[in-house]
Amino acid sequence: MRPDHAPRLGPACRAFLREGMPDGLPFDAHVAACAFCSARALAARKLAQVLRQPVATPPGLHSRATLEAVQQRIVEQSERSGLGIMLEFGMPVRIPAEVERTFPAGLLEPGIAQGALQGPEPVGVLAWSRLRTRVLGEVRASRTRRLRTRAMALASLAAAAIMGGLLFSERSSDQPSIVITDVAAMPSADYSPMAVLRHGGAR
């Protein structure tokens, strides 16, 4: 709810405020007639005048003690923040004594550290040429091996097919052809137990 003593802003007042309270047309007539807008325009002119004057730096601001105090405060604020607390618990800054005792000091010798930092020696053109030749040779040998394996597999398949064909042809030629012919009367065999059982041998 708006308080009762608050001024009632009309559309002209809003347009004046929206445009940043400029001096001159087209708001001169409105500012002259509106107490609210004229008060705001006067205050804006005074503030602009104050802001245009540079602020003098305090004499002790550039001193070392002031800067260290600011740095100390920033560090303290960081340590009290959530990130600082998390880092304190997550990454202990103190190295345990037993670890520190057993740490191989030789790793910190200048020779090792220097070697680690120096990186590999540059490879010469001749070495690169030999390496290239060797890689190309290995690739060529691998291709030859694949071709040879395929050729052997194909030869094996062909041999198996030939052998199978020979066996099948031999077998089919050996298998006798038998034809079953249905007859209407019992064949005149010498002794037929089933015919005797069924017909008593009287047939």
Added chain:
Amino acid sequence: MKLVARRAKTVAFLSIVGASLAGVGLAQGAGKGVSAHSGSAPQTSASIGLSLGAMEAAARSVARTIVQLRRFFDGKGGVVTVREELKVDANGSADAPYSLTFLGVEGEPAGSPISQQWAQNYVRYGSLFHQHGGFCVRDSANAQHNYALHDFGPVVRAGRAAQRVVVFPNRLDKAIWLLDVDAVTMVPLYTAEYDASCRLLAEIEAVSFTPAVQLLVPDQRTMTVAVFPDFAAARQHMGTAGLVEPSRSFTDEYALHRVQVTDNPLNGRRSLVLTYSDGIDEFFVVETPGASDYFAGLPSQGKSSASQTNTMARYRDPSMTVLVFWDENVGFQVAGRGSLRRLDGFARSIYTQALLTH
């Protein structure tokens, strides 16, 4: 799905058999109290402990004298009923002493030509009728693997309490057996052999049954039969070349059951008879050296023929399948009950063996 279909066929067949027997009265006195069970009937008859194993044991251990009617069907609607007396002096083995005596042909006067002819048949082939002519559990373990037993309830047969059962094969190209089994001794008093189309192929019906035997004189048949332990022994006994030992890889659930050598008194020829059994059903491989070539007159059988085609004759009627071929002076015959179609492949393999080895 196949199992369900087979079970449905089994139930349908059993229903048809039960209904036909009850309605037609094929077996005298058998229609009383017949009750068909469902396809999931147990393997044994709970009331008397009947099983295929029990029937095998009974056939070997029960001494018996049975007067029975054996019916031969000629495939043209004609039936010859022969009355015979069977005496078995059981000793626990499958080859117990026995005698099978011809008593007469039903409806024929004694001394008639037909009666005399059948009397000669019994003198010559009596052992064949007894050993292979009816239902017999030859190997109960194999039989239980290849057949299912269905209980049809109690009946009366030959004046004795009996149990009606159907022995149904797991593969429908074999015979289906309907039995009335004596409730006390487990000996079949009635056996009927059907094919998958419910056609009656053979029948043996007991008229009287006595669980004892007196004064048994073993039969002296004009056709002598010698039994050998294996093919090699039989071949050595015959001493002829050209015989073939069939490969076992084509016989499916049938195993070599018996090796015999028969002497034919009519022409003096010997035949090697190999019997294969699945526990109940049988088929035969007969090899006869010295037999004449059945197809010698055919042009395709000449050695000069370019095609070198080998011919095998196949005779098939509802009751039997016989395949005949000839190679190198040996006549071969593969014969089984009903429409045992796998015999074609088996005969072809034997013929191939013969052609490749000779």
